[in-house]
Amino acid sequence: xxxxxxxxxxxxxxxxASGLGLVxxxxxxxxxxxxxxxxxAAFEAKGMSDTYNALGAGSPSNSNDIQxxxxxxxxxxxxxxxxxxxxxxxxxQISILVEKNPSALAALFDLTADVVPxxxxxxxxxxxxxxxxxxxxxxxxxxxxxxxKVTLGGCGG
Amino acid sequence: MMTFKKKTTVVLSLLAAMTAGxxxxxxxxxxxxxxxxxxxxxxxxxxxxxxxxxxxxxxxTERLKQDPTQKLCSNPTTIYSAKNTALREKLQGxxxxxxxxxxxxxxxxxxxxxxxxxxxxxxxxxxxxAGEANGGNCxxxxxxxxxxxxxxxxxxxxxxxxxxxGNSEETIRYTWGKIFNAKATNICSLMPRAGAMxxxxxxxxxxxxxxxxxxxxxxxx
Amino acid sequence: MRAPHIKASLFVVIALAFxxxxxxxxxxxxxxIEAYREAxxxxxxxxxYVDSGAEIWKKKAGPKEASLEKCxxxxxxxxxxxxxxxxPRYFKDTxxxxxxxxxxxxxxxxxxxxxxxxxxxxxxxxxxxxxLVALSAYISAESKGMxxxxxxxxxxxxxxxxxxxxxxxxxxxxxxxxxxTCHGQDGKRIRLQDLPYIPSAEGAAKGWTTWPAYRVSxxxxxxxxxxxxxxxxxxxxxxxxYASDVTVAISSFMAGNSNGSVMQTPGIKR
Amino acid sequence: MANxxxxxxxxxxxxxxxxxxxxxxxxxGQRKDASGNLIPAWFINEVNVDLNGKSxxxxxxxxxxxxxxxxxxxxxxxKAGDKVVCTWTDNKGxxxxxxxxxx
Numbered sequence: 001x002x003x004x005x006x007x008x009x010x011x012x013x014x015x016x017a018s019g020l021g022l023v024x025x026x027x028x029x030x031x032x033x034x035x036x037x038x039x040x041a042a043f044e045a046k047g048m049s050d051t052y053n054a055l056g057a058g059s060p061s062n063s064n065d066i067q068x069x070x071x072x073x074x075x076x077x078x079x080x081x082x083x084x085x086x087x088x089x090x091x092x093q094i095s096i097l098v099e100k101n102p103s104a105l106a107a108l109f110d111l112t113a114d115v116v117p118x119x120x121x122x123x124x125x126x127x128x129x130x131x132x133x134x135x136x137x138x139x140x141x142x143x144x145x146x147x148x149k150v151t152l153g154g155c156g157g
Numbered sequence: 158m159m160t161f162k163k164k165t166t167v168v169l170s171l172l173a174a175m176t177a178g179x180x181x182x183x184x185x186x187x188x189x190x191x192x193x194x195x196x197x198x199x200x201x202x203x204x205x206x207x208x209x210x211x212x213x214x215x216x217x218t219e220r221l222k223q224d225p226t227q228k229l230c231s232n233p234t235t236i237y238s239a240k241n242t243a244l245r246e247k248l249q250g251x252x253x254x255x256x257x258x259x260x261x262x263x264x265x266x267x268x269x270x271x272x273x274x275x276x277x278x279x280x281x282x283x284x285x286x287a288g289e290a291n292g293g294n295c296x297x298x299x300x301x302x303x304x305x306x307x308x309x310x311x312x313x314x315x316x317x318x319x320x321x322x323g324n325s326e327e328t329i330r331y332t333w334g335k336i337f338n339a340k341a342t343n344i345c346s347l348m349p350r351a352g353a354m355x356x357x358x359x360x361x362x363x364x365x366x367x368x369x370x371x372x373x374x375x376x377x378x
Numbered sequence: 379m380r381a382p383h384i385k386a387s388l389f390v391v392i393a394l395a396f397x398x399x400x401x402x403x404x405x406x407x408x409x410x411i412e413a414y415r416e417a418x419x420x421x422x423x424x425x426x427y428v429d430s431g432a433e434i435w436k437k438k439a440g441p442k443e444a445s446l447e448k449c450x451x452x453x454x455x456x457x458x459x460x461x462x463x464x465x466p467r468y469f470k471d472t473x474x475x476x477x478x479x480x481x482x483x484x485x486x487x488x489x490x491x492x493x494x495x496x497x498x499x500x501x502x503x504x505x506x507x508x509x510l511v512a513l514s515a516y517i518s519a520e521s522k523g524m525x526x527x528x529x530x531x532x533x534x535x536x537x538x539x540x541x542x543x544x545x546x547x548x549x550x551x552x553x554x555x556x557x558x559t560c561h562g563q564d565g566k567r568i569r570l571q572d573l574p575y576i577p578s579a580e581g582a583a584k585g586w587t588t589w590p591a592y593r594v595s596x597x598x599x600x601x602x603x604x605x606x607x608x609x610x611x612x613x614x615x616x617x618x619x620y621a622s623d624v625t626v627a628i629s630s631f632m633a634g635n636s637n638g639s640v641m642q643t644p645g646i647k648r
Numbered sequence: 649m650a651n652x653x654x655x656x657x658x659x660x661x662x663x664x665x666x667x668x669x670x671x672x673x674x675x676x677g678q679r680k681d682a683s684g685n686l687i688p689a690w691f692i693n694e695v696n697v698d699l700n701g702k703s704x705x706x707x708x709x710x711x712x713x714x715x716x717x718x719x720x721x722x723x724x725x726x727k728a729g730d731k732v733v734c735t736w737t738d739n740k741g742x743x744x745x746x747x748x749x750x751x
Contacts, residue, residue: 073410079594081417181579196537209624
């Protein structure tokens with residue numbers, strides 16, 4: 001019916017992944033247009049540490065003051081609702097990263113002091129993966145991580 | 158004490174009624190005689206079916222023609238009625254006779270291939286192409302390995318199938334027959350007749366057999 | 379004599395132990411999926427189609443340069459509020475029982491002078507059907523929160539319901555599938571999707587009152603006709619013709635069964 | 649031209665909740681069309697939200713934000729009648745601005 005895959009069938013996985021547009025080609029197809037703010041390097045970085053570097057986050061430390069509100073299982077990887085909550089004082093930026101996506105960084109939010117540090121959005125996930133919320137507060141970076149399982153849906157036709 | 162109990166029961170059943178949503182009126186019941194209502198007799202129904210479908214890709218309107226088993230199983234009121242006893246036995250015999258056991262004496266193939274076949278729900282829709290291998294659709298209805306969480310529950314769990322049943326000749330033969338033509342043992346089984354209808358070939362059935370019965374298969378771990 | 383007995387009870391114990399743990403696993407999976415569906419409810423992209431459908435309703439189109447605003451969906455010309463909750467229904471002017479989409483085709487022909495042949499033939503994802511899909515989002519939203527009230531009083535309405543019920547049980551094709559194969563029992567699921575038991579009022583309501591819906595898997599808005607079309611595809615049947623009696627009959631069966639339940643349209647689905 | 653967004657903004661107890669649904673394909677650049685050609689990437693990459701003429705939130709997105717993006721957040725302050733303005737820009741340079749009134 002849609003992006004049904006088998007964990008054993010590579011051809012099907014690739015097919016499904018390309019359905020979501022998440023094969024390992026990265027973002028090479030992105031037309032390079034100059035944007036004042038958009039952090040191209042961070043959005044094209046592969047893997048977590050390269051992404052942290054591109055964001056200037058170095059090696060962020062774990063924090064219990066960050067919560068990731070999301071279901072443990074997503075019925076479809078094309079739309080995974082995630083709410084990122086930071087209880088760290090002076091939170092100025094919240095980013096959402098998906099470790100196993102071709103480019104880890106999905107979204108980044110710069111908050112003014114008036115914004116409650118609690119952002120809801122929806123992201124794509126190519127497969128079951130750790131999802132990390134990276135918070136910048138008072139110039140320092142902190143993270144929290146949660147695994148979200150992506151399951152198969154439909155009758156697989 | 159009695160009154161309290163009574164009250165609780167009333168409240169509980171009220172709650173149950175509310176959560177079950179039984180405030181809704183029951184839909185019209187099917188006629189007990191096996192008919193479909195005065196406007197839905199054979200002539201009207203056939204007209205609707207013939208004018209309402211079109212061939213698309215490999216799914217032609219030929220597929221609407223029922224074989225006697227499909228016809229029997231299309232009326233829930235009369236499947237098990239006494240007047241159909243002889244017909245049921247006859248059709249079950251025909252389905253049993255359709256089973257072809259392995260031509261080369263090999264019953265078990267490769268469980269890894271079997272897992273792929275069990276996962277795949279592809280095949281025989283109008284968006285599939287002729288000649289492509291069909292999937293088994295097994296996970297749509299059965300739990301099979303423990304690792305796959307996305308399994309259906311229309312059929313029984315097959316996890317530990319071989320571990321629980323062993324692999325006597327009888328079990329092996331029964332399992333083959335079930336995959337090949339489930340209607341040989343249960344005339345209106347909901348399971349497709351994978352072998353008899355040509356959905357899966359002999360090699361594919363062997364691989365599914367291995368998935369269920371091979372001690373090395375994750376099903377039996 | 380003794381050994382087989384012990385063996386048998388051991389088997390029962392193992393089977394029981396297994397079914398308990400399997401049940402627990404199934405429950406935690408279901409809970410996760412439930413949380414996922416809950417999170418989807420807020421911010422349904424179907425709302426974007428509701429807005430564009432409302433525009434299309436008012437837009438002049440076709441050889442007659444007319445809008446659909448005078449279209450009679452059963453409550454009188456131009457009355458949209460609550461109309462969807464009472465469809466399908468019998469229409470005197472066409473002498474037919476029509477669902478929303480077959481009725482919209484009638485209005486396009488009569489009011490706008492549009493030849494709908496190509497629209498009927500077009501694929502659901504084609505721009506030719508896009509207007510109907512958006513209109514179904516808009517019109518169904520105008521019945522949100524209202525109770526399904528589908529009449530089976532007219533002989534043709536009752537006939538359509540009965541034909542739909544017969545079709546529901548009709549088994550054919552290479553997989554021996556009928557609608558009833560998957561939707562004929564309560565409490566079952568396919569993969570992780572719960573399967574509503576359509577012959578019951580509650581089951582029919584689960585399906586009928588939540589379509590049309592936005593499907594996150596495809597990122598598409600699906601009308602009821604589209605949903606039904608894809609059911610028959612999965613059933614390995616030939617294709618039901620758009621707006622044919624086959625599609626209206628199965629809708630009449632679902633809608634008639636879900637009378638009294640509350641419309642939650644447009645929905646959002648996996 | 650891009651289709652309109654849907655913005656809902658409500659104030660309760662001095663907190664303004666803003667929910668925005670955008671109309672966009674969010675094409676990743678890695679999918680193939682029916683004839684096997686790559687569909688070029690096309691996604692919103694910058695978002696700005698103003699409350700009463702003052703920018704309160706800026707977002708940068710990649711192509712793995714879902715199709716028809718949704719975003720919800722809360723702002724301290726604001727009141728009924730205030731204006732919320734959202735602007736997005738995509739990687740093709742297309743732009744869309746919509747506004748709503750806080751209720």
